[in-house]
Amino acid sequence: MAEPKPPTESEIDLDRALLELEDQLATFKARYLQVQQDQAEKLNLLEQQKRLKHSSKTPQVRSELTAISQRLEELEFHLESSLFSWKSMGDWFWQAVRFLGLGIVIGWWLRSL
Numbered sequence: 478m479a480e481p482k483p484p485t486e487s488e489i490d491l492d493r494a495l496l497e498l499e500d501q502l503a504t505f506k507a508r509y510l511q512v513q514q515d516q517a518e519k520l521n522l523l524e525q526q527k528r529l530k531h532s533s534k535t536p537q538v539r540s541e542l543t544a545i546s547q548r549l550e551e552l553e554f555h556l557e558s559s560l561f562s563w564k565s566m567g568d569w570f571w572q573a574v575r576f577l578g579l580g581i582v583i584g585w586w587l588r589s590l
Contacts, residue, residue: 512556519552 484492526545529538 515552515555519549519556522549522552 522545526542526549529542529545532538
């Protein structure tokens with residue numbers, strides 16, 4: 478009977494890449510769920526705010542409106558931060574640097590001709 482052969486380096490790299498991908502997918506799913514919950518809460522708060530604005534202007538209503546406005550600002554910040562991360566921006570930044578730099582070099586070269 479043949480002995481099982483040890484995994485090769487490429488198989489180990491593939492396993493490692495799959496584990497990283499699974500971690501990233503789990504993180505993405507968690508963030509997606511959080512964004513959905515934040516959007517639902519934002520809609521509820523906007524409806525509450527709209528109702529309260531049309532009601533009487535008692536001090537209690539004003540304090541509630543202030544609290545709702547603060548919570549809406551927090552939710553906006555969380556939702557906006559979900560769109561951009563410094564890590565993802567770094568990839569775009571270096572792509573822009575590379576291709577803009579290449580464009581400048583090609584432009585200088587063409588101008589010198």
